[in-house]
Amino acid sequence: MNYFVTGITGTVVPVIVEDLMKKDNNPVFYFAIRKDAKGNDIEKRFAAVVDSLDLDHAAKQIVLKKSKLVEIDVEQENLGIAPDLYAELIANTDKILHGAADVRFDQPYEKIRVPNVVFTEKIYALFDKIKQQRAATGKTAPTLYYISTGYAYGDHRKPIPEEFPEFHPAAPDNTYAQTKAEAKFFILDKIKQFNDQIVIFEPTIIGGSARTGRTKTYNLHYVVMMLGYLGKLPFMTAENNRLDIVPVDWVAAIISDIMAGDALHQGVLRLAAGENGIPIKYLHDVGYDFYVANDPVPGHVIPKIRFVPRWVFNFMVQAQKNFYRLMYFGTRNARFRKLVKGISLLEGYFPYITRTKVFKNQKSMELIKKYTNCTEAPTLQDVFDKNGHLVQKGYYRKIMADTLETGWGGLVDFERLEKKTAGYKAPQAATVSALRK
Ligand SMILES: NC(=O)c1ccc[n+]([C@@H]2O[C@H](COP(=O)([O-])OP(=O)(O)OC[C@H]3O[C@@H](n4cnc5c(N)ncnc54)[C@H](OP(=O)(O)O)[C@@H]3O)[C@@H](O)[C@H]2O)c1
Incomplete structure (x- = not known):
């Protein structure tokens, strides 16, 4: 399977990639990545990520061999991806995992809207082109896996419902929750309009393994x-x-099972301790x-x-x-x-x-038990x-x-x-x- 992945330098996505290496017998990765604030280039950053993966030396070499880096700039057209590479992504991608976001809680709305909303819109634009290209060439439809957050529901006084494709958030707790809610509305609207194959994951607070x-x-x-x-x-x-805290290895195990299992293609999975x-x-x-x-x-x-x-x-x-x-x-x-x-x-x-x-998680747990090898969060x-x-x-x-x-x-x-x-x-x-x- 060919994956286009955002957020590889973060906390959660590398653990999902470790799992995909074990669950997919022929994974190929395109990783969206940018230089960091210290000026480290994308190759250096990626090498550090691979080095930190919880995989043996041979598996790390395979990751290096089967990965292509895609330098991105969210503010540019087509994410700033060079035209040839953008065309290659459209032609080759089976699945997109959009796990990048700015998770800081103290950012001004206009600033954090770019990594959380505009980025998601541009990822969807790429997904849409892949979808059309695959339909035209008789290939199966692609799937977009989007990592949202349970906290997009904001200051919800009652137990937070599991809605799909509806979404009725309360007032946001901060600009992070606000922009993640905005991105979720955008994604749900696409599902409603076009019946797209999009799976939304809603982890609560992700903690250590x-x-x-x-x-x-x-x-x-x-x-x-x-x-x-x-x-x-x-x-x-x-x-x-x-506090609804779930371990990162449980979150990654579910997301990677859903992606590699290729059986659930639409819906919302809340990943909560409940x-x-x-x-x-x-x-x-x-x-x-x-x-x-x-x-x-x-x-x-x-x-x-x-x-x-x-x-x-x-x-x-x-x-x-x-x-x-x-x-x-x-x-x-x-x-x-x-x-x-x-x-x-x-x-x-x-x-x-x-x-x-309080996060309801009963419906999601049923889906988790049906489509993955996981049970309740430890x-x-x-x-x-x-x-x-x-x-x-x-x-x-x-x-x-x-x-x-x-x-x-x-x-x-x-x-x-x-x-x-x-x-x-x-x-x-x-x-x-x-x-x-
Ligand atoms: N951590 C949690 O408790 C939690 C809970 C629920 C949901 N989530 C969701 O899970 C996902 C992953 O979270 P995380 O904890 O792994 O976050 P993280 O550790 O802060 O990593 C964020 C990732 O997004 C990338 N990113 C952010 N802004 C970007 C931009 N403008 N252009 C390119 N890349 C950008 C970062 O790249 P750089 O290294 O280049 O900045 C990094 O790879 C997010 O969608 C988050 O909303 C997280």
Whole structure:
């Protein structure tokens, strides 16, 4: 099968490609890729991705051999793809996986609309040309696999329904959700108009692998866990809210089964934990015990987080932000501006934590069981039956072990923290000995 794939330098798509290498006996890939902000060219970036794949050396060589890089620029006509290569894509592509998006929560609407909506429109334009070309030459219809998000439903107070081809989102939580909803409307409209073969995947929050605990991206709940570990999150709220986090290997296994299986060609699959979402209090309590017991920094004290009502939490966040803002205006010290920016970034995450979000997943689970080799998402938390017996071992510990092994992917420098911790204690010791004299 010939695949045109976007998002290969991201978190999720490389895991799908690893799986496709095992499930499709003759995969050929065209990868849409761009230079990065540091100026690394596409070959260098792709080599780094292949190197990081969880495949053996021989399989990596096959990926290199069977891949062609397509340099893209979303803002240009035909994604900026050279005309000969664009024609080759139209002639050769069987399936498109559109997994690229800007997943940041703090971007201005006009800016994030380009990678999330305009990109999707241009991918559809390519898909449409492939569809026409294949129809004209008597080939089977192509399929477009589009990765949306459960959070495109926004601030939905009731359990979030599984609709298809309808879509009734509430007010968006942020510009990411807003633009992902806009892209989904666009895609659904094409399905309604032309009965296109398009499968939409709706993962909720994608976390590290249930098998290894590893992740490429440490955002959202990872940031909250990190701030808790560093003692920079004295308060939290909504302790009974359940975060819907699903492991990346489960998400990739489903998407790759659907793609390689070639039996489901239209619809929406919500990839959610549903009723097995992880309660915030569990995330805190088990996390606190784990980090205290395994803290690599001697003498580092992890404060317990106090749970407060939502309004108190929101009020304190605003008060702290305004305080740092005032300090910046008063002192022009860049540290305060950085703190304001940090809080604004966190504010983008808060709706996911403070607002109740329950994702229905029953219809999707039926499709998942029918069309893939997967069952329910592995749970992060240990689950007890009504007699109090442990029936399922969660993978939360693997996730936490990875955060300590990697320092949250390099965000936490344990050596520095150790020096800071020691430095903090030293004056106290000196003071005590001075007092004794
Ligand atoms: N992660 C989650 O929790 C989650 C949950 C639900 C749904 N999803 C969806 O899953 C998909 C994959 O997410 P992810 O977590 O893997 O995201 P990610 O790690 O941030 O990767 C995003 C990918 O999109 C590419 N991209 C973004 N803007 C681009 C542009 N203008 N031109 C070309 N490429 C561009 C990035 O390329 P560069 O490296 O060049 O920037 C990167 O390959 C997205 O559609 C996302 O909305 C993610």
